[in-house]
Amino acid sequence: MFIRICLFLVMLLSGGVQAQSRISAEERLFGLAMLWKEASYNFAYFDQVPDLDWDATYQAFIPKVLAAKSDYQYYKVLKQFLATLNDGMSYVQMNHELRNKHNALPPIMLAEAEHQAVVVGISETLASQLPLGSIITHVDGVEVKDKLQQEVFPFISSSTEHIRWHEGIKGNQGLGYGLLMGQVGTVVKVRFTTPANRAGHLSMIREADLSGVAWQLASGVMANTHSVVHKVLADNIHYVALNDFSQDSVTEQFIKLLPQLQTANGLVIDLRQNRGGNTFVAESILKYLTFHDLLGISSKMRIHNSTYKAWGKYADQFSWAKKYQDYSSGNAWLKNAPDTLRADDIDKSNKVVVPTAILTSRETSAAAESFLVYASSARHIMLIGEPTFGSTGQPLEIDLPGGGRATICSKRETFADGRDFVGIGIQPDVYVPRDIEYYFSKHDKTLSSATEWLGKQGELAQATASNMH
Missing domain, CATH: 2.30.42.10 (PDZ domain)
Known part of the structure; x- marks a missing residue:
């Protein structure tokens, strides 16, 4: 039996990889094993795929990577393997030559x-x-x-x-x-x-x-040509589209707008095209929009201790080993308290704290979602639009045979109170569904919903002021 297994593996390694493949059978197996290993130790969301047996999935994909007829097909198999994690931050990307x-x-x-x-x-x-x-x-x-x-x-x-x-x-x-x-x-x-x-x-x-x-x-197809777009709408409502958080210049452009924004009766922040970037850029802008500290994301990441893992194996036999059981099951975590955005980092005279509507969409992701986690705890801010992308966290980058790469999400992020948004998206306070007319109507339903809400806030403020007098 041993000889038959060895002969079978030799046949797979030598004949399963076609002539047009530059990546050897050994390298193919190594690439698959790298993904399995790194996810086994570092992936942060196994609980969101409760029916996934990661070890069994790895074994099932071994013959698939060996049977792939080309490097391109090999990478397709790797993509399918990592896609079983159901995570937007954990994916495979083939090299430029294969992509092109x-x-x-x-x-x-x-x-x-x-x-x-x-x-x-x-x-x-x-x-x-x-x-x-x-x-x-x-x-x-x-x-x-x-x-x-x-x-x-x-x-x-x-x-x-x-x-x-x-x-x-x-x-x-x-x-x-x-x-x-x-x-x-x-x-x-x-x-x-x-x-x-x-x-x-x-x-x-x-x-x-x-x-x-x-x-x-179509008239409703948005073109993301500028990082920051500003215009003044009816009733002195100011609109600012923040289309990315990737550059410090975004903060600089926002700061230059402050004198105009401080005259506003209401503010619309449009994040519908914002796919993220640098969380520090997002935080630096948000500090101008609040008088109060805001709670951000809580996070945790898995931790490993080889000796504790060994001791944890004896948890069923010895009471002293029970406290190490999570290490042996891969469920030990390092938890971080929620980030706090300190409002007093910015002088009050420089702030724009007026009723604010933030527009969201399915494209709103990563650092833009971090922005929303902070903003959602502010009473004067309303989220309007669609649920967001619903994937964030620190990606662990992995080099793969043949010049490709992969990422594994290594950090679990939630609201400060522990509520998940990965897997569902950050939910808006006012939901505006995306129907076919979204792309063809010149009437922006999401923006209209925002200005309508801001108008009501202005009416409430005026009524309150009149009652006080």
């Missing part, structure tokens, strides 16, 4: 609304054939929902179902998944229903580079 060769989209932009694939952008050369607002019903002869479930969702690392649908339909060329994703130069065939309820079909070539495409876009 295999990850391509046709000149069409899709967006999700009500679990439908809506055409929100199309190249001008195809616009007469595939109108904006059309609903894609089939891709390569397969119904959209089946295509997503079978060929797209298994490769998406996400802790939230709404992001899985959003990303799956929209597509992510860098991470190599999407409803229309495929190899450069291949043809994708779609069937669709137009806004006039006419059926149609179209074949398109997948292109590696769409930067030169002349687009027709």
